[in-house]
Amino acid sequence: MSRANLSRRDFLRQTAALAAASGVSPSVFFAKEADAEEAVVDAWQKAPCRFCGTGCGVLAGIRKGKIVAVRGDPEAPVNRGLLCIKGYSLPKILYGSDRYTTPLLRQGDEFVPITWESALDLMAAKFKQAIEKSGPESVGAYFSGQSTIFEGYAINKLMKGGIGSNNIEGNPRLCMASAVTGFYSTFNMDEPMGCYDDFELTDTFFLWGSNMAEMHPMLYSRIVERKRQDPAVKIVSLQTFTNRSAEAPADIVMVFKPQSDLAIANAMAHVVVKEGLIDENFIRKHVNFKRGLTNIGYGVEDRFEYGGAEPSWKTFRPFADKGEPVSYDDYKKFLQTYTPEYAEKISGVPAQIIREAALLFGDPKRKAVSLWTMGFNQHTRGTWINNLLYNLHLLTGKIAAPGNNPLSLTGQPSACGTTRETGALAHLLPGGHFVANEEHRKEAAEIWGVAPEKISPKPGYHTMELFRALDRGDVKVLWINTTNPFQTLPRAGRYRQGARKGGERFLIVSEVYPSETSRYADLILPSAMWIEKEGMFGNTERRTQHWAKMVEPPGQAKGDLWQIVELAKRLGLGKLFDYGAEPLEKSLFEEYRKFGSGRGKDLAPYDVYAKVRGGLRWPVVDGKETRWRYREGHDPYVKAGEEVRFYGQPDGRAVIWLRPYEAPAEAPDGDYPFWLSTGRVLEHWHTGTITRRVPELHAAFPFAPVWINPDDAKAMDVKTGDRMRIQSRRGEIVARAELGGRNTVPKGFVYVPFFDESVLINLVTLDAFDPISKQPDFKKCAVRLEKI
Amino acid sequence: MTKIIFPILFVAFLALSTAQDSPAEESQRLPRSYPGAPPLIPHDVEARKGLCLTCHETGVAEAPIVPHPTRDPVCLECHVGQDRTAKEFRSSTQPAKQ
Numbered sequence: 001m002s003r004a005n006l007s008r009r010d011f012l013r014q015t016a017a018l019a020a021a022s023g024v025s026p027s028v029f030f031a032k033e034a035d036a037e038e039a040v041v042d043a044w045q046k047a048p049c050r051f052c053g054t055g056c057g058v059l060a061g062i063r064k065g066k067i068v069a070v071r072g073d074p075e076a077p078v079n080r081g082l083l084c085i086k087g088y089s090l091p092k093i094l095y096g097s098d099r100y101t102t103p104l105l106r107q108g109d110e111f112v113p114i115t116w117e118s119a120l121d122l123m124a125a126k127f128k129q130a131i132e133k134s135g136p137e138s139v140g141a142y143f144s145g146q147s148t149i150f151e152g153y154a155i156n157k158l159m160k161g162g163i164g165s166n167n168i169e170g171n172p173r174l175c176m177a178s179a180v181t182g183f184y185s186t187f188n189m190d191e192p193m194g195c196y197d198d199f200e201l202t203d204t205f206f207l208w209g210s211n212m213a214e215m216h217p218m219l220y221s222r223i224v225e226r227k228r229q230d231p232a233v234k235i236v237s238l239q240t241f242t243n244r245s246a247e248a249p250a251d252i253v254m255v256f257k258p259q260s261d262l263a264i265a266n267a268m269a270h271v272v273v274k275e276g277l278i279d280e281n282f283i284r285k286h287v288n289f290k291r292g293l294t295n296i297g298y299g300v301e302d303r304f305e306y307g308g309a310e311p312s313w314k315t316f317r318p319f320a321d322k323g324e325p326v327s328y329d330d331y332k333k334f335l336q337t338y339t340p341e342y343a344e345k346i347s348g349v350p351a352q353i354i355r356e357a358a359l360l361f362g363d364p365k366r367k368a369v370s371l372w373t374m375g376f377n378q379h380t381r382g383t384w385i386n387n388l389l390y391n392l393h394l395l396t397g398k399i400a401a402p403g404n405n406p407l408s409l410t411g412q413p414s415a416c417g418t419t420r421e422t423g424a425l426a427h428l429l430p431g432g433h434f435v436a437n438e439e440h441r442k443e444a445a446e447i448w449g450v451a452p453e454k455i456s457p458k459p460g461y462h463t464m465e466l467f468r469a470l471d472r473g474d475v476k477v478l479w480i481n482t483t484n485p486f487q488t489l490p491r492a493g494r495y496r497q498g499a500r501k502g503g504e505r506f507l508i509v510s511e512v513y514p515s516e517t518s519r520y521a522d523l524i525l526p527s528a529m530w531i532e533k534e535g536m537f538g539n540t541e542r543r544t545q546h547w548a549k550m551v552e553p554p555g556q557a558k559g560d561l562w563q564i565v566e567l568a569k570r571l572g573l574g575k576l577f578d579y580g581a582e583p584l585e586k587s588l589f590e591e592y593r594k595f596g597s598g599r600g601k602d603l604a605p606y607d608v609y610a611k612v613r614g615g616l617r618w619p620v621v622d623g624k625e626t627r628w629r630y631r632e633g634h635d636p637y638v639k640a641g642e643e644v645r646f647y648g649q650p651d652g653r654a655v656i657w658l659r660p661y662e663a664p665a666e667a668p669d670g671d672y673p674f675w676l677s678t679g680r681v682l683e684h685w686h687t688g689t690i691t692r693r694v695p696e697l698h699a700a701f702p703f704a705p706v707w708i709n710p711d712d713a714k715a716m717d718v719k720t721g722d723r724m725r726i727q728s729r730r731g732e733i734v735a736r737a738e739l740g741g742r743n744t745v746p747k748g749f750v751y752v753p754f755f756d757e758s759v760l761i762n763l764v765t766l767d768a769f770d771p772i773s774k775q776p777d778f779k780k781c782a783v784r785l786e787k788i
Numbered sequence: 789m790t791k792i793i794f795p796i797l798f799v800a801f802l803a804l805s806t807a808q809d810s811p812a813e814e815s816q817r818l819p820r821s822y823p824g825a826p827p828l829i830p831h832d833v834e835a836r837k838g839l840c841l842t843c844h845e846t847g848v849a850e851a852p853i854v855p856h857p858t859r860d861p862v863c864l865e866c867h868v869g870q871d872r873t874a875k876e877f878r879s880s881t882q883p884a885k886q
Contacts, residue, residue: 039823069822084865088825098878106883217865224861248838249861486884500884514879521883683868692877696821696828702874741834757879 039069046073046613047547048537049087050146050530051685053410054078054216055539056087057614060531062550067091067531076614078196078543084217086685089694093530094551096513096693100526101555111524116556119523120563123479124570126506130476131163133504136456140167140466140475144482145175145412145419147560148535149544150585152418153430153592154564154577155481161448162573166426166435166460167475171483172412172419173463177775178377179408180420182386185292185321185772186394186655189600189648190420190432193629194369194405195541195617199226201403202367204360207237208389209261209375213244214682214742216373216409224249234366236357238264240375240677240779241707241751242744252357255746258675258780259664260347262381265388266661267343267351268358270335272395277362279397286644287394288651289331290323291658298380298665298768299776302468306771321383321772326658334658346661362396367403373411374679378779383772384659391656399654400630400644410540417538421601422592426460431595435459447594448576462774464489464767470505471498479508479567480517481560482527484687487516487757490776491767493731496520510560515689516757527560528553529690534585536609542626544603545615561585600629600637600647664780665768668748672728672782674712675749678761679778688755704756705738708785709747713739718787725786726752731763734788750785754778817852818870826866827852833869 041061049056057076061069070090074081103119104111114122130138141155147170159168183190199205199222212220227233227249237250238261246253256264272278296306307322340351340358347354361368370393376385389406390399398404410416423430433440436457445452461469467489469475478499489495499507499520509521512529532553536546553559561584565577579587589606596602602619609615616625621636628634630646638645645652668675683701684691691697706724718724722737735752745751752761766781818828840863843851854863 069824071824082866085826085868088866089821091822098881109883109885111881111883213862213865217862221859221862221865224859228858244864247861496884514881516879519880519882519884682865688877689879694821695876696868696870698877699870699872699874700828700868702871702877742837 039063041068044071045531045548045550047531047550048413048539048545048615049083050090050093050690051086051413052216053412053415053540054218055413055537055541055543055545055615056083056218057545058083058087058090060090060550065551067094067551073613078539078614079218082218082221085683085697085700086691087218089691089697090530092694092696093690094532098513098693099554099557100511100513100518100524101557102526103556104524106522116558116566119525120566120570123508123523124567126477126508127163127567127571130504130506134476136163136165137167137460138475139163139165139477140169140461140470141479141481142463142466142483142485143168143170143419143424145170145172145410145415146482147414147418147424148533149414149418149422149538149592150534150536150588151481151560151564152414152422152424153588154561156422156424156430157448157576158564158568158573160429160435160455161444161450162454162568162571162576164454164456166456166458167466168424168460169426169463169466170419170424171463171485171488172415173425173775174378174488174778175374175411175775176377176408176415176420177773178379178382178386178770179410181321181383181770181773182390182408185323185383185657186387186390187646187648189646191416191542192405192407192540193400193631194407195627196222197627198369198403198405198407199223202369203230203233203403204363204366204368205233205235206357206361206368206370207235207239207245207250208370208372209238209240210371210373210409211239211243211245211679212371212409215411215680217682219371219409220245234360236360241746241749244742252353252360254347254349254353254357256347256349258677259379259381260343260349260661261376261379261385262388262659262661263338263343263346264349264354265385265392266335266338266659267340267354268361269388269391269395270338271340271355271358272362272392273332273335275359275362277359277364278395282397282644283328283395286646286653287656288653289326289328289656289658291326291330292321292323294660295662296771299464299771299774300665300766300768302472303465304771323655323657331656331658334660361392368393368396368398369403370406371409373409375779377773377775378777380665380768380770380777380780381659381662382770382775382777384657387655387657387659390654394654394656400628400646402628405628407540413539414537416540416542417536417544421538421596426462426466429455429595430592431599431601433595444595447591450576464769464774464776467495467498471495471501473501473503473505476504477506477508479510480521481510481563484515484517484689486520487687487760488754488762489767490762490765490778491730492760492762492765494767510563511689512557513689513693515687516760525563526555526557527563528557532557533559533561536589539615542617543615544609544618546606546609546612548610665777666766666781668782672784673748674783674785676726676728676761676764676781676783677749677751677779678754678765679751681753681755684753684755686755687757692755704735704753704759704761705741706735706785707738707741707743707745707751709745709749710739711747712785713737716785716787723788725788726750726761726764726783727786728764728766728781728783730766733760733763735759735761750783829867829869831869833864
């Protein structure tokens with residue numbers, strides 16, 4: 001069944017059939033619910049969920065031009081008919097009472113409604129003025145992992161191929177840049193080799209700092225279900241505090257000190273090598289060893305460059321790494337230091353538990369799946385810790401095989417599909433191409449129909465440097481779209497002030513609801529969201545999904561793709577998006593597909609995605625999706641007899657990197673004695689701009705508390721609900737103490753979610769980043785606490 | 789072992805939650821977001837962490853019986869508690885100053 005529109009009867013019949021046919025599907029229970037209560041709708045239409053990187057399939061129930069209900073799509077292989085509470089709340093995200101419905105221009109101390117015509121004319125005039133006066137590098141666009149593939153591709157084409165500026169970034173820089181550089185440095189090709197099918201095929205799960213129970217709920221429920229069906233399945237959960245993913249049914253829980261994951265991963269490799277749990281044959285055939293630069297810094301200074309005096313983009317592939325080949329013996333020598341006892345000293349995790357986890361990982365009778373998200377990626381050594389995890393899978397040969405895989409989870413619905421794959425970052429071109437590569441620029445110019453010289457060889461400002469440049473005045477005009485940086489940037493105080501220093505600065509913000517960022521705008525553009533426009537997303541497991549426009553946006557709100565094209569027209573670049581009578585979305589996608597075809601990133605034709613429920617995982621070759629890359633028999637790019645080939649690397653070999661433990665950028669001391677870590681909660685999406693408008697989600701989690709250890713609280717005479725000042729060297733905020741609830745933090749450690757704009761924790765965080773990926777570390781800085 | 793511990797804990801948490809909240813109010817079922825949406829939880833969730841099935845497996849104290857008991861460890865992925873004192877959320881729309 002591939003038709004997107006389902007009648008209510010179809011839906012019920014299908015759900016019931018699935019329940020009857022399947023002894024294992026969780027949907028079996030869902031069917032009863034469906035029979036008992038059913039929203040009255042005109043049609044159910046397929047769409048991916050608007051929220052996290054899991055990529056659940058939903059059926060949107062449309063009635064009289066409004067969405068009134070959603071169902072988990074029983075045909076979607078990701079979630080099999082279920083959704084989390086955010087997913088179930090989708091119908092209400094469109095209908096908050098304070099949607100932006102008209103363009104607004106700052107005039108004095110207020111925002112005044114203006115027409116689209118004047119808004120776009122003004123926006124284009126500001127772009128033109130800055131480009132003429134200060135060059136294309138003085139303008140920028142900051143988009144999102146929640147932008148659609150069409151939007152990501154279009155803004156990239158406009159900026160790089162039209163305006164000639166590589167200052168196009170996206171918030172995925174804050175969420176998965178280290179995962180990307182991890183993939184590039186180890187495999188020289190982005191994105192996971194495995195997929196969610198591994199969950200039902202493995203018997204050992206390693207959660208590396210990922211609180212999947214809250215942040216990827218539907219995936220976590222698949223793990224829990226797997227464990228319920230087979231008690232031999234083991235779950236090892238490594239966390240910096242005890243959260244919902246560190247409770248039953250996890251078998252081994254390690255609560256480690258921030259940054260010490262570097263030592264633990266090396267210690268696990270130490271045990272695996274020492275106990276002979278390595279796959280010598282696999283290493284001999286498929287692995288090289290390399291040593292990288294050390295003491296690489298933390299990026300807290302403006303114009304920070306890593307890798308010597310020459311800017312990194314000139315000397316080697318930007319945002320990857322410089323490495324010298326070493327031998328297997330060098331690697332073994334390197335590991336000698338990292339005994340479990342040594343790692344215990346750094347991490348606080350008993351050596352015996354580290355050893356136990358390593359033995360479980362290396363057990364030749366077991367399969368292993370590793371999962372991680374922001375704990376690894378938001379890390380000043382994020383690339384390194386990604387590398388160290390791959391080391392374990394490569395040493396044991398537990399990679400690129402059904403049930404044996406490292407799987408880097410993404411946070412956003414299309415961080416992969418939009419930002420990574422369409423290349424909407426300062427150093428990339430679509431389909432895994434680089435601006436610093438002349439051949440790639442030529443190819444892009446040809447597909448785009450522009451002169452090759454138009455595309456600059458110099459990567460633009462990465463996100464942190466983009467906002468530093470805005471503060472300095474080097475960037476004059478910035479378009480922020482589908483993201484809320486003045487709540488999410490670390491050390492947000494500096495960047496908030498910088499944005500409103502005046503002069504030639506002009507800030508355009510496309511949003512759906514008022515946010516901390518739209519307050520800083522000069523011009524606010526009202527956007528359409530989710531099913532108010534056509535879109536495509538790409539999830540964690542390389543799955544591309546399409547949805548059709550189903551309802552009209554409110555008032556004069558318009559889709560972001562329309563906004564991009566209207567700007568292009570006013571800049572005299574309308575021809576970039578002129579496809580004659582062909583529909584724009586389809587034309588853009590068919591053009592975009594050319595970049596990846598035959599290069600391991602093959603996408604199916606637009607019409608296929610428009611029909612297929614649940615989407616397809618690339619490379620899609622001869623109409624078939626790929627579940628496991630780099631493995632003969634599964635990946636069409638691996639030839640018969642090769643068995644395994646990491647074909648991103650010229651010699652087909654992945655790299656085991658020698659990456660030491662290095663200290664964090666800032667650690668608690670006498671003045672600031674507590675670790676501060678930040679993150680999300682299940683009920684809210686990022687900064688809560690959307691989810692806080694849903695009454696049920698807001699009431700479920702109305703404000704962000706500070707989780708504090710009960711012993712620390714006792715010492716300060718603090719009870720749950722007391723107001724606490726949290727202060728760092730950058731700034732301070734006030735939050736209510738929480739001693740219990742869903743998390744238990746260790747002594748000397750506090751956790752504050754970042755969704756709450758009245759508890760603006762990023763005024764406190766540190767803007768240190770991984771010098772390789774340029775991704776900031778939101779998980780570690782030093783603070784002091786005071787009861788007020 | 790857990791079969792013995794759970795009822796003991798149950799009494800303990802009931803005492804605890806009674807102290808925190810009015811039980812009469814707690815017993816009210818909350819309206820669903822829309823037909824087919826997962827039921828909301830009208831009582832404190834965190835204090836009863838891991839104990840959902842103690843009441844909801846068999847319907848102790850008129851608690852709704854869960855039609856999918858094997859999903860126990862992940863109840864709170866779909867069913868969430870409600871702080872009924874929470875006021876409607878509104879962002880500041882005041883333009884940030886220079």
